[in-house]
Structure formats: C-alpha cells, structure tokens
Amino acid sequence: MAIKIEVDGKNYEVKKGKLLDVLIDLGFDIPHLCYHKAIGSYGACRLCLVEVKENGDGWRIVTSCSTDVKEGMKVRTKSQRIWELRKGVVELLANHTSSEIVKELASLYKIEVKGDKKCVLCGLCVNVCNLIGISAISFENRGVERRVNAPFGIPTEFCVGCLACTNLCPTGAIRFENGKLMVGDRVLSEHKLLRCVRCGKEVLTERHYEKLGVKDILCENCKRLMQAEKYFNSKQL
C-alpha cells in the first residue's frame, strides 16, 4: 500500500516503514550513527533529525529513525533549525571523539575535531550482540562514565568472536586485533584463531567454530575453490 508524503516540497509515494529508511531509499543523505534496520531504532546519536508536519499541527523536530511514515506527512530535511541542532550534536561528538566518520561530519560544519576516543556509544555492538542472543558485552556505568566493556572488565568467554560488532561499528572503536576483541585499550575477549586447512589463513575463532558446528575449516576463497573442484570432478566422472 503506497503512502503519500511530501519531502522538501516534492511529493513521493512510499512504502510503510521508518522515515529514515524511506528517506535513504529516496536518495536523501541523512546522517545517522546508531540506527540499523535489523536492530531497529535506538535513539542514541540524535543525528538523523528532520522536521515533520502532520494533521495541521506545526512543524516539529523529530529523529527520523523513530518516526513512522504516515499518509499526508510533510517532511523537511534541510532547515536553519536542523542545521543548528545537528551541528550542535556533531560538535559534541567532535569535542570528545575522533574517527573517520566524525571527521567527515565535522568537516561539513567546519568544526575542528578535538576529541581522542573513537567510541561514540552508538550501542550497535552491544545491541547486535543482544540481538544474536549472546550478550557477551554490555555498557558499564552511567552518564559520561558509560563505556562498552566485558563484565567486570575481565575478558569474557561468552564472546564467540563472530565479529558482528566490529562489522557494525561505525568508527572502528571496537576492533579485532591479534585474536583480541578490543575497545580503546580494554580487552573484551581473547580468542584462539583457527586456520584454513587448505591455505593456512586465519579464518575464525575456536569458540565460533564450536558454536557453528561446521566440519572443515576453510577460508572463503578455499571454500569456493573446493566447491569448484568438486563440481569439476563430478563433471569429469
């Protein structure tokens, strides 16, 4: 069922869903750090601001990730107000953190990046770990002391090393180095890496292997080659 909305003066027919997804599909560039379709709307970064007008009420600022499209909705993706407020949020990030994506955002507003930490506390790593059902890591403390950590600050054995978290991290704050999952200088978990039986390349962690229950450890390349060989050999017979 198509929903009619107006964005920056133009009319569009869109599918049901969150405004952020709809706007991105339409080609609009709406900055966002903490939203992921699989996880849903979390509301931590406050970057995806837009203005909406519904039912004869006035324009109001909302986060597009948490707003459902509704028939007749009017949207503004650019305005003085959005610029001011988003700039304010970016400036806070730039004052306290530093990463490629923050530098990019900061340059849009001609803001100097003065921060040092990488983590912006978007929550994607913690949320995806919960979504998968492992919940190895979580937030410790509250307010400015809030950080991603393993329970008790001790490397956790619950982490299987699936690396879903590092895949989603927008800043590279959470990373896998030398068998260790790390944020800043904290080690969240330690892993033994298993190698591809064919070429010796590191493929996955021991705990992940055990959890997946696969038979042979093969890297992507070798897996493809072996499939091809099998196919070729079966054709030959």
Added chain:
Amino acid sequence: MRIRIRHQKGMKMLDKLKEKGIDELYGDRIAVGTSTCGVAAGALEVLEVLALDDTKNVVEVGCLGFCSAEPLVYVQEDGKAALVYRNVKKTEKIEEAEILGWFYPWEFSPLKLEHPELEGYRECPRLIEHPFYRKQVKIVLRNCGIIEPLSINQYVAMGGYCALQKVLEKKPEDVVEEVKKSGLRGRGGAGFPTGLKWEIARKNEGEKYVICNADEGDPGAYMDRSVLEGDPFSVIEGMTIGAYAIGAELGFVYVRNEYPLAVKRIEKVIEIAKKYGFLGKNIMNTDFSFDIHVVRGAGAFVCGEETALIASIEGYIGEPRIRPPYPAEKGLWGKPTVINNVETWANISPIILNGWKFFASLGTEKSKGTKVFSLVGKVKNSGLIEVPMGISLREVVEEIGMAENVKAVQTGGPTGGCVPKNLMDVAVDYEELTKLGSIMGSGGMVVLDNATCMVDVAKYFLEFSKIESCGKCVPCRLGLAEMVDIIERITKGEGSLNDLEELERLADVVANTSLCGFGKTAPNPLLTTLRYFKEEYEEHIKGVCLAGICRALVRYRIVEDKCTGCGLCKLNCPADAIEEVDEVYKIDDKKCIKCGSCFNVCKFEAVERW
C-alpha cells in the same frame, strides 16, 4: 453473585470497619507524627517517653505537613477536639510544650464523614486559621497525620474503599469518563491528562498493567514519601480503581530505594487489603481480580522517567526508550500500561466519591484540582502543603511559608526553573509556570534568599543532571558535561562573556535534541537563571560573587577588635583552619576552604568576607 446481595455484603463489611475506625479515631488518644521527617526531628524519642504512661493510648500517625514544627504531637481527650503541640522535646511534659492549635480530625478531608461531636477549644487558636493551614485544601493529604497509616478501620472511617465499592457497580468506561471530566492531570510533572491516558490504555487490546511511580527523586520534594508513609491505602485503592477502569489485573508500585519506610508500609497495606478482600482475587466479591507487587528502585533519578522505570521493572538498566510507542499503547513487556504518580493515584478515590464536578470546581481552567508542594529552603514555615491550583507563588511563599528576604523560588525540581521575586505573582498552573521557563514538576518548591548565588544554584543543578544522566544519548551525556565545565570555570572567576553565549547554545541543543524528558528539561535551571539573573553571571565573569558563595571568589578574615574569643568559629570549622592566638581567633588562609561557616555562626560579626 447478584449485584444487590454483593452490594449489601460489601456495605456491611465497610460499615463494620467504619464503626471500629470511628471509635479509634475519635476516642482518647495521643498521636505522634512519626514519618521520616518526624523521626529526623526526634519524634521516636518523644514517642518512647509518652508511651511510658500505659494508661494512655499513644499512636503513631503520618505527617500533618508542618514539618518545621516537628515533632508534632496532638492530644484527644474527654470528648474534646485534637490539641496540637509543636516542636515537642523528649525532656518536656506534653502539657509544657508549645501549642500550635486545635482541629477536628475530620475537618481536613473533603469527604462527607460520619463522626461524633467533639468539643473545640475556646482559648486556643484553631489550626485551620494558622497561616500555614489557612489557604490549604486537602484532598491528597486528607488522611495524612490523622489516621494510623496501617489501620484499615480508620482508613474506611475516613471514607476509604467506599469509592471502590461505588466503582465496582459502574461500567469501566464510565469510571474513565469521570476521571476525564474531572480534569485531573498527571501529578508527576508532565501533567498529561490522566483520564485520556486511561482511555488510550483501555482501548488497546491485551493484558494490561498499572504502575505507581513512587520514584520521587527530586531533591527537596517528598510529597510522595509522605503519602506512602502516612496514607498508603489511598494509593492502592486508587490503583485498584484504575485497574478496573482499564482492565488490568496486575499492578506495580515502584518505590525508590531511599524510602525504606514507604516500601514497608506499602507492602503491609497490600497484605492487609488482601485479607479483607479489597485486593487479590474476586475483589469485594466481584469477578474483578487485581494484585499489586512492590518493586524497589536502586538509586537512579532517571528512573522517574516512565520508559526508564519500565525498563527497570523488566530487569534492565534505567535507560529511557524512544517514544512513540507510548506506555499506554506499548509499555511494560510491550503491553498497554498506565503509569501514574503517587499523588495522581491518591486523588482518584475522592474524585469518585465527590464526583468530577467537585474536583473541577477547584483550580484554573487548564489545571484543575489541588497540588501538593514541598515548601522548603529559606522559609519560616516549611513542610508539605496542598493548595488549589491557581494560587499565586507569592501567596504560597510569603503567606503560607512566611518567608522574608526572598530572591527567587525554584520550582519543579532539578529540571525546573527559578522564578525571580518580581514574577512571583504567577499563578501555580501548568501552563503559566512553563511560560516563565520553569515547570510544575512533581511539586518541589525551594525558596532562595538574598544570600544565595544564582550561578551556584545553576551549577548545582547542572552537576546533578550530569551525574544522573543515563548516558545513552549524545546531547545529554556530553552536552551537560560541557555545560558543567563552563559554569564551574565561571564560578572560579575564569569565565568570559563568550561562555554565556556557549551555555545558551549548548542548552538549546540539549533541550531540543535529547531523547527523553530528563535531557529536554535539564537545562531549565541554567536557562532561567541566565534569563532572570544575568547580572550575577556578568559579575562572576568580573571575578565577583556578591552572595559570597563561590569559594574561589571570596576570602574570610577575623577582625581582631570584634572577636570576643568565644571559639564558636573554630568549633564549626570543617577544615580545622581556625586557631586561637592571644585570646582571639585567626583564620589560616592556607587551610581555609572558604565555606563561610565561621561567617554564618559568629554572633559578633567579627568575621569579615572580602
């Protein structure tokens, strides 16, 4: 069971309890106020002494509201009304204590009550004419300080559970309608129309819940605590009525951890109510079943925010969640949930008994009924008051509180705002207070005098909000921290005019991009002090704190000629920075922490601030 028989059975039981309650309430008794504030004033020691005389019926009651007059004790004897004594000391006989006034135990309640005649006192002043009580209209506080909090008999004698009896014979939609028409708005702070919230929950499908938000975290506000300690049955009766109205079978009271007595009392009345069939399965012999669990908070101001509170009950950290969906649609465990504040729930039974018109006849057009405020700070008469909405702030502070030398009033708690003296004619009303940049909040009212530094006040609240921030969203977590840094510099004399612009800009970002109500309102103290007391900020930038509060900007010294050598300053110095030298006292500048304690205690004005 047939409605008529059920009704008769119910009435019979209520009548029995009421009879017992009337005997207890209006017979001979000596009542001591032993809620947490009474205890802090020494009421338990007074109780101990009074109880030594075993010919007397000494009972413990909740808070009568006049906390600065505690310990409060009143005597009912020989068919006479209650005679109240104030600031009773454990060392004096009760007859020697100062008389506050006399009152009829039923006269604070708005309900029609059955009671015997008691004789008044001609030679003593009447309590309801005392400046503290004269302008009050008690609905929420009707039973506090009158009944023994855990007595079901006395609660029923004061009209308790008659509302529930009435409600069980109505249709749930009609109950919602009654609350809607009354105009009752959420008393926790946001002021959302209660009846509307109930209607939304009622219309949604599925299992539903009601929650009592007793996480009262505003420093300086203790209205909820007093009701939970002094009249706990009123809260659960309200919740039971609400549950019936929306179709819930399970309810929760979320009490903050710092209120152990309140937790105990609520747990106890739940037990008692179940025993008498007012709670649990088949309430008052109907098909309606409802149970209540008590969940304790664990020390997080942000858990007063409804989605954070829900997360806490579910067993998560108190992190607010995005809204929509609102709790009335999807709340606890994803089900329609009505969360209301303690005070809101305590209003329900009187609204049902006296009808919506009674409630709507009080207050202003948009803010109906009464509101309980904790009037604290630089006031002569400090305590809990309940006044009709629409009364002016000035009447509250100057007539009820008898405050002099007022500089401003901080309303609404740590995310409220400061209303300056010249704007105190504002009506206490949700919208009117918001227009001035403050909020009604939960009802905290802190009176500030001329010895207060408004920059220090803003700093205090910003620091509070920074510590209590859950940290989930960027603007609140980082924005408040930056604002604290700037204002701390200003209080040290290291600020600039640029800083004031920065503060306003940051306040705008935090207020308009934060995820939840906490972040959105956290900048209010800063914004109102900047709006109404800008000169003070400018003075601090020049390195001056006229109130003498900001430690980096003041110094103290003792004037030798004026010093009498009494040593009071040294006794009260927290840093051991005062020494006796040749029979007078001297401050060691190196050890001095500039707290001003010596300045405040010296009776001879021998301590100079410069």
Added chain:
Amino acid sequence: MKFLINSLLEIQNKHGYLPKDEMERISVEFNVPISRIYSIATFYNAFSLKPVGKHVIHVCKGTACVMGGSGVFEDTLKQLGILDDEDFTYQPIRCFGACSLAPVVVIDGKVYGKMTVSRLKKMVPKLFEDKDKTSKGDEDAR
C-alpha cells in the same frame, strides 16, 4: 513474582555489596546474561562491587540540604580522616525526603536532621571508638 532488581538489592543489603559469585547465581536464577547483571550493578547508585566499611555515612546533597549547609560536611569528614579510613564508607546521596529538617546526615541508617559541623565533629569520632561494634541501621526496629 520475582524481580531482578529486588533480588540484587537483597544481596546488596545482606552483604553490603554485590559479590561476583552472587551475581553469577542471579544470572542463572533469572536466566539473564551476566553482562546485563554487571551493567545493572554499575548503573544504579545502590549497588557496590566492593564491600562497604563498618560504618556508612550518607550526607544528603539534596537542594534543601545543600542550602542548609550540608556542602561542608564532606570537608568535615575529610578533615576527620573518614574519607581515607577503610572502616568507613562515605556516600553523598541526593535526598532522603526529610527536606524540612535540612541538612540531613544518615549514619548507619539513622537519620539526623538539622546537622551542624560542630555536632558532626562530636559524633563521628565516637564511631572510631565503636569500631568493633557492628552497626546496621535500626530501620528494622521500627
């Protein structure tokens, strides 16, 4: 019906802190990941991961109390050596709800209103003398 937060509070009250093995037990009992229990333990003010001292002193830093002068009590306690003494745990709290009796100090669960520097200086050293006595709040007595 059991609530995670209530169960953790019981443990905190019994032991004076949350021992790691107790947290792990709760994790199993409620079928909740240990990472969440740890999050909760570090999020809320009521919980401590380290044992508290024999004497617990709370100074109320609520609005009315700070205005009433509680701001200097921390300095007083520092001066008396409390903050460095392992037998004592000092915690600032925001509001016990006894605001009309500001400033409020709670020592071992007992609430004292209208506290002053001189009174505090007299009371606390007595606690040094009672170092061997175990003092828990007399809330249960009420």
